Amino acid sequence: MTARIGVVTFPGSLDDRDARRAVRRAGAEPVELWHDDASLHGVDGVVLPGGFSYGDYLRCGAIARFAPVMRQIIEAAGRGLPVLGICNGFQILCEAHLLPGALARNAGLHFVTRDVTIRIENDTSAWTRQYRAGQHIRVVLKSGEGAYMADPQTLASIEANGQVLARYASGNPNGSQRDIAGVISEAGNVAGLMPHPEHAIDELTGPSADGIGFFASVLQAVAIR
Amino acid sequence: MSQDVAAAPRARAAQDTVADAAATPERAQPFAALGLTADEYARIARLLGRRPTDAELAIYSVMWSEHCSYKSSRKHLRQFADKAPATDVLLAGIGQNAGVVDIGQGYAVTFKIESHNHPSYVEPFQGAATGVGGIVRDILAMGARPVAVMDALRFGPADAPDTRRVLPGVVSGISFYGNCLGLPNIGGELAFDPCYAGNPLVNALCVGVLRHEDLKLAAATGPGNQVILFGSRTGPDGIGGASVLASASFGGTGEGAKRPSVQVGDPFMEKLLVECCLELYRTGLVIGIQDLGAAGVACATTELAAGGGTGMRVRLDSVPLRDASLGPAEILMSESQERMMAIIEPGHVPAFMDICAKWDVQATVIGEVTDTGRLEMSWQGVQVVDIPPGSAADSGPVYDRPAHRPATQDELLAADPGRLPLPAAGRDLRADLLLLLGSPEGGDKTWVTEQYDHYVRGDTVLAMPHDAGLVRIDAETGLGVALATDGNGRYCQLDPYAGTQLALAEAYRNVAVTGARPLAVTNCLNFGSPEDPAVMWQFTEAVRGLADGCQQLGIPVTGGNVSFYNQTGGTPIQPTPVVGVLGVHDDVRCRTVSGFTAAGASVVLLGDTRPEFGGSLWAWLRHGHLGGRPPAVDLDAEKALAGLLAVAAARGLLLAAHDLSDGGLALALAESCLSGGTGCVIQPPADAAVFLFSESAGRAVVAAWPDALPDLVSACAAAGVSAAVIGTTGGPALELTGLFSVPLADLATAHRAALPALFG
Amino acid sequence: MPRFVVDVMLKPEIHDPQGEAIAGACRRLGFGQVAGVRQGKRFEIELTEPASAERIGELAAELLANPVIEEFTVHPG
Amino acid sequence: MPRFVVDVMLKPEIHDPQGEAIAGACRRLGFGQVAGVRQGKRFEIELTEPASAERIGELAAELLANPVIEEFTVHPG
Numbered sequence A: 001m002t003a004r005i006g007v008v009t010f011p012g013s014l015d016d017r018d019a020r021r022a023v024r025r026a027g028a029e030p031v032e033l034w035h036d037d038a039s040l041h042g043v044d045g046v047v048l049p050g051g052f053s054y055g056d057y058l059r060c061g062a063i064a065r066f067a068p069v070m071r072q073i074i075e076a077a078g079r080g081l082p083v084l085g086i087c088n089g090f091q092i093l094c095e096a097h098l099l100p101g102a103l104a105r106n107a108g109l110h111f112v113t114r115d116v117t118i119r120i121e122n123d124t125s126a127w128t129r130q131y132r133a134g135q136h137i138r139v140v141l142k143s144g145e146g147a148y149m150a151d152p153q154t155l156a157s158i159e160a161n162g163q164v165l166a167r168y169a170s171g172n173p174n175g176s177q178r179d180i181a182g183v184i185s186e187a188g189n190v191a192g193l194m195p196h197p198e199h200a201i202d203e204l205t206g207p208s209a210d211g212i213g214f215f216a217s218v219l220q221a222v223a224i225r
Numbered sequence B: 001m002s003q004d005v006a007a008a009p010r011a012r013a014a015q016d017t018v019a020d021a022a023a024t025p026e027r028a029q030p031f032a033a034l035g036l037t038a039d040e041y042a043r044i045a046r047l048l049g050r051r052p053t054d055a056e057l058a059i060y061s062v063m064w065s066e067h068c069s070y071k072s073s074r075k076h077l078r079q080f081a082d083k084a085p086a087t088d089v090l091l092a093g094i095g096q097n098a099g100v101v102d103i104g105q106g107y108a109v110t111f112k113i114e115s116h117n118h119p120s121y122v123e124p125f126q127g128a129a130t131g132v133g134g135i136v137r138d139i140l141a142m143g144a145r146p147v148a149v150m151d152a153l154r155f156g157p158a159d160a161p162d163t164r165r166v167l168p169g170v171v172s173g174i175s176f177y178g179n180c181l182g183l184p185n186i187g188g189e190l191a192f193d194p195c196y197a198g199n200p201l202v203n204a205l206c207v208g209v210l211r212h213e214d215l216k217l218a219a220a221t222g223p224g225n226q227v228i229l230f231g232s233r234t235g236p237d238g239i240g241g242a243s244v245l246a247s248a249s250f251g252g253t254g255e256g257a258k259r260p261s262v263q264v265g266d267p268f269m270e271k272l273l274v275e276c277c278l279e280l281y282r283t284g285l286v287i288g289i290q291d292l293g294a295a296g297v298a299c300a301t302t303e304l305a306a307g308g309g310t311g312m313r314v315r316l317d318s319v320p321l322r323d324a325s326l327g328p329a330e331i332l333m334s335e336s337q338e339r340m341m342a343i344i345e346p347g348h349v350p351a352f353m354d355i356c357a358k359w360d361v362q363a364t365v366i367g368e369v370t371d372t373g374r375l376e377m378s379w380q381g382v383q384v385v386d387i388p389p390g391s392a393a394d395s396g397p398v399y400d401r402p403a404h405r406p407a408t409q410d411e412l413l414a415a416d417p418g419r420l421p422l423p424a425a426g427r428d429l430r431a432d433l434l435l436l437l438g439s440p441e442g443g444d445k446t447w448v449t450e451q452y453d454h455y456v457r458g459d460t461v462l463a464m465p466h467d468a469g470l471v472r473i474d475a476e477t478g479l480g481v482a483l484a485t486d487g488n489g490r491y492c493q494l495d496p497y498a499g500t501q502l503a504l505a506e507a508y509r510n511v512a513v514t515g516a517r518p519l520a521v522t523n524c525l526n527f528g529s530p531e532d533p534a535v536m537w538q539f540t541e542a543v544r545g546l547a548d549g550c551q552q553l554g555i556p557v558t559g560g561n562v563s564f565y566n567q568t569g570g571t572p573i574q575p576t577p578v579v580g581v582l583g584v585h586d587d588v589r590c591r592t593v594s595g596f597t598a599a600g601a602s603v604v605l606l607g608d609t610r611p612e613f614g615g616s617l618w619a620w621l622r623h624g625h626l627g628g629r630p631p632a633v634d635l636d637a638e639k640a641l642a643g644l645l646a647v648a649a650a651r652g653l654l655l656a657a658h659d660l661s662d663g664g665l666a667l668a669l670a671e672s673c674l675s676g677g678t679g680c681v682i683q684p685p686a687d688a689a690v691f692l693f694s695e696s697a698g699r700a701v702v703a704a705w706p707d708a709l710p711d712l713v714s715a716c717a718a719a720g721v722s723a724a725v726i727g728t729t730g731g732p733a734l735e736l737t738g739l740f741s742v743p744l745a746d747l748a749t750a751h752r753a754a755l756p757a758l759f760g
Numbered sequence C, D: 001m002p003r004f005v006v007d008v009m010l011k012p013e014i015h016d017p018q019g020e021a022i023a024g025a026c027r028r029l030g031f032g033q034v035a036g037v038r039q040g041k042r043f044e045i046e047l048t049e050p051a052s053a054e055r056i057g058e059l060a061a062e063l064l065a066n067p068v069i070e071e072f073t074v075h076p077g
């Protein structure tokens, strides 16, 4: 049986369609989840896609974290369900305190769309096991509030625990502390990534096909689980 | 301040009713302050057989404004229809919200470009943002899913303090609205000239996709059908005019002065509105639909009723308000953003409302379609409007304004650039190349384009820095559309007829270099005051040039927009028609890119180069010179070139193709080297300055694999396109043998420097 | 060190979609008594030497606010 | 109608690039005495019925500010 990966659509989600396409391309079955859903429909993993949920009014992700479906996701994440937040999804996971830290305004103050190279730091998570630690991949960054921030103790502890998922390796595009591009939860099932792997699954429309590994990884993780 | 705590409604006694209007024909009305002439006011009274009510006056004043009625341009724009080439691709044409073009496989696309120049000067961020919002709703109203946007921008000198205020605001406004809406920005323009200092041009384009059967029209049909207003609530946005009316009619409480003329955009609401409309379309319940843009409810109701040949009864007090103190005239004129109006059968209203509720979109029945042929509106029980809708929508005044070629035109043409000293030494040629490449005009636009998301939706095949944007429509077959916009104020200043054809030719060529087949045209005509005969001459020449050019190229104009009164004091901007060309790509996997991505390919210059420097970037930047004739136009040659490029792309002959425009071959080569990360070695002819900097039209530079070269050469011969092998790709530099060599790193530094240095 | 605070708010008649969205979120979170929210900006300005409130007002009008849609107040911080 | 104002500022130890850019712009504009600027948010909240400052503080802590990087103050408006 193929894995079923839910992709949440909040009002204002934009990359939900692309995330579903990536899930399908990796060989899993994408399941549309709606922000108002009271159930996760038995999915094996969840992607919170990029976009501007609720317009990103107030702060990115601040309003989305109170959506009904988030209650289900927070609970299931606690039981080990693999969850990946991409860009706005990462912001939502931080706002929901499923991931440490916060994402602040880019150092350059502008929205930045750029092809970036990131280095995978942790290759054991549910979302990165198809990569090798130290591997460089080319993906798309597109965000206005993508600067990863945490207090010194938090930074020290995520470094010590191996919770840094990936770092920018072609210059720091937004002022993220320690070049952090993504982090994972202590348990390793909840991941947040600022750049977009789902926009890097086909060289015709993206900078590479490197991003598919995130979706292929979760397939493997689900099979083992 | 909020939706729940509304101020007390204005006293109803203050309303000017239809009965009042009949009873008090002599009452003075502030028509002049609303922008109507005495003749126009008299014409309204004649049409109605009485003076208009205040609310009616509001409707006519906005519907008969230059912006909505095209009263100074209409007579000339007819040429687009009269001279339209025979074509079977047009499913809906001029007069609709946007033109619709058949692209095959059951798909159609609709696209249009529109200006938001004045608002963007007053409040750059919101002005530009709402410009994007408005054009997206136009596309949505045709039944299409918007799939991409573009922006053509022109500012005063890049280093002027006011440009530092306006440009970053405009760019972040476009970025904010387009990104938040989830529409990839696939291209545009960025130009600078002192003539735009007090009057920037902000033109936004949107393209949408639909199946043939999904086409929607703005027509209210079926008496008894319900009129539903949905989206944002109506507030006092952009109704400076209506407040004139309010203060004049209601004793001038001064309240009117507070009405803002700036609208604030809510892209989140627009995103919901887009998804909501598309879901509504899928149910098949929508009989007619219209977006609310300039002139708001006044425009939507009159155009829907006129379009359907019906009547309509509207209860203005049903319109959901953000500010309860608004009166009927203000509600009619409000330009609040993110609103649409639909016509629905009564039995389908609940289903309609359910879908709106799902998307959190407020929807309200505000009236119904009638068979009376009258547009009737009530407000708190009294009738405030009773007019034939066509009289406002279609029977506005049409002016044949005087047009005279200004005497100064001859002086301008006489200032021949042939007198300018051409560089000959390698050192000087190199310096001029770096001057162009390092200028805001010729430099890298990444500072702007990086703020735009071009990846969203995952179907963008080409965007900046390529010549045209290219989006995939069907992932199975590879069907896609390419789009480019171009305009050149300098050329048009010298010769508006030829200049407009050059803009058309450039956009056409930009689309063609990707391998796409040009299919249709949209345009945004940015000019000074039509009341100035010299400007009117420029305008008539430009329209004639575009209509003739499209006829010759065999591609119809499907729609567009006219923006007059672009001037500072008495000084108009350079005439700036911006032309958008749409092409179809049968298989986007065969697209041609603009960069040299590999070494060892032959660099071939297609087309003929003549010493043509009139209006050129080189003459302007190197000598501050603007004069003489613009490059010669040869549309048959453009057609031949485009045909050749499509064949070459389909047969996979090309590594790269890049069109030549501003800055000539010099800039094109530098751009291809930089975007592909590979240098080239070029063997220049004797007249290197002409070779490098002339802006002769109808040219492109391509790179072809050595084994494909014979094929390419024979295809060129067959198409009647001259082709000269001028060098080879490869190496770490842009080298002109015997003249100069610039390492790629130095090229890149020069290219990238200008905009970040100015704007941070 | 002398300090000023400049508060910049959208003029009351200007649409504030952001404030409306926040008010909606407050109510959904159980703060039903929230009638409306308007969101503005607060600038805390530190000076190397004293300046008059008028001077800071000039700064606000020129740089911190767009008087077409915003209004501001200056007070010592 | 009861009103509260909530001011939200980045914590002092968090880098505020926006404030820095504004400070630079101030100095370029001839306001050389500007030593530093920090930019935050100001929320004006209108209530249908009175509420305690504590209650508004809860709202701020839960929604209006992100305690990881921001701090806030509540005062009657």
Ligand SMILES: Nc1ncnc2c1ncn2[C@@H]1O[C@H](COP(=O)(O)OP(=O)(O)O)[C@@H](O)[C@H]1O
Pocket (backbone or CB within 6 Å): B150, B151, B152, B153, B185, B186, B187, B188, B189, B190, B445, B448, B449, B463, B464, B465, B466, B467, B468, B469, B485, B486, B510, B661, B662
């Ligand atoms: N305002 C803008 N918005 C989006 N894209 C832009 C803008 N200005 C320039 N571009 C893009 O930057 C690239 C280079 O622009 P330009 O040199 O003017 O192209 P061309 O000469 O082929 O018309 C093109 O891909 C163009 O679409």
Ligand SMILES: [Mg+2]
Pocket (backbone or CB within 6 Å): B466, B467, B510, B658, B659, B660, B661
């Ligand atoms: Mg080009």
